[in-house]
Amino acid sequence: MPSSTTASLDTPHYAVAVVGLGAMGLPMATRLTSKLSVHGFDISEDRMQLASDAGILRHGSARAAAEHVDAVLLAVRNGAQLDDVLFGVDGIAEVLSPGSVVILTSTVGTEAIPATVEKLAAYGVALVDAPLSGGPIRAAAGDLLIVVGAAPESLEKARPVLELLASTLTIVGDRPGDGQALKTVNQLLCGIHIAAAAEALALADALGLDPAKTLSALEAGAAGSFMLSNRGPRILSAYEEEGAPVLSRLDIFVKDMGIVGQATRTAGLASPVAAAAEQLYLLGQAQGLGAADDSAVIRVLAPVQRTV
Incomplete structure (x- = not known):
């Protein structure tokens, strides 16, 4: 079980954005609404309606959802999609608050991580490398297995999100890429x-x-x-x-x-x-x-x- 749950989850004003409300994104976002303020965006109007029904604050774009939050949760397919979501034409990196964190829950491999960390650092944002396993049903129940590579201060910033989602939270190392x-x-x-x-x-x-x-x-x-x-x-x-x-x-x-x-x-x-x-x-x-x-x-x- 994750440690320090009581202390780290006492964060009533903590806001997280979930960009992509698909098969994993929506149940994770729904789970997070139990304790946190959750903002969301998806290109599908049907998924947006389901998110709204679940108490997720819907936005008209990923950039709008990512403004003024403590953390952004990303579930992308690969390193190229990660780079596009963060740094593409409509990328969200420019609107992220300095001191916030990007929590990467996908399996993209280690190769994409160093460049992502360097680019985010220019905006004062840290990457928390947190690939997960478990599927949609376990995501909704907060029963995911998550392995994390992140600097200690970045990990603490992300704990309110990670501990709500994980039944097993394993800290692999203090470098993004260790989780991958x-x-x-x-x-x-x-x-x-x-x-x-x-x-x-x-x-x-x-x-x-x-x-x-x-x-x-x-x-x-x-x-x-x-x-x-x-x-x-x-x-x-x-x-x-x-x-x-x-x-x-x-x-x-x-x-x-x-x-x-x-x-x-x-x-x-x-x-x-x-x-x-x-x-x-x-x-x-x-x-x-x-x-x-x-x-x-x-x-x-x-x-x-x-x-x-």
């Missing part, structure tokens, strides 16, 4: 575990075993893992007409395993198992499964289920 580094290692394992679970369950199907009984037996033994238990039921439903509910898109692991590959190459480290998993996600994307749940990777290995 640990999240990269985390995604290496997650990506491999999902691919391995799909491969194992595809083999069970090919051998004529009952899928549900196989999953239950595997979970109870030494082969069990969080990802097997979490993704297993969704892997088994991947062949259904509607497929598994999309809780984490397959193309997210195309991105994240790409970040893993770049990191291992930069470090001069061989990662053959991660590279093989990355190829499965790339094949899935090429086969039109990018927007499907990542459990659909089993359909790359076995396009047709043999047992029913």
Whole structure:
């Protein structure tokens, strides 16, 4: 559990802007309204209406939402989008208050971080590198896992936001980029575990075993893992007409395993198992499964289920 919760959450006048009210942004913003003043912007009018209904103060632009706040929470797809949101034509960096912080919750890799830190410093703004895991349901409940790399004073500025969102808050180091580094290692394992679970369950199907009984037996033994238990039921439903509910898109692991590959190459480290998993996600994307749940990777290995 996060530390210093009582002290750091006693901040009735703390204001945070959430730019992007999508699948993760809206539940995070809604969670934050329980203690903080929350400003928001999204290009979708439907998402803006949902935000307004949840008590989020809506604005007509990202720049308007980001003015006069203590922190801005960003969930972007990659380093290029991060740079555009902050420093592009309509970037928000120019309107941020000196002494405020930008909390980056996305997995973008370490390469984009140094330039972002340097550019923000010119405005008197610090970056809090805080990639997270957990999905929309856990975001709404404040049950996310967040790893943080930030200078101590910047971390304290961001604590009212982080502690409302996290059930597990791990301070990795005092440098932005440390959070991205640990999240990269985390995604290496997650990506491999999902691919391995799909491969194992595809083999069970090919051998004529009952899928549900196989999953239950595997979970109870030494082969069990969080990802097997979490993704297993969704892997088994991947062949259904509607497929598994999309809780984490397959193309997210195309991105994240790409970040893993770049990191291992930069470090001069061989990662053959991660590279093989990355190829499965790339094949899935090429086969039109990018927007499907990542459990659909089993359909790359076995396009047709043999047992029913």
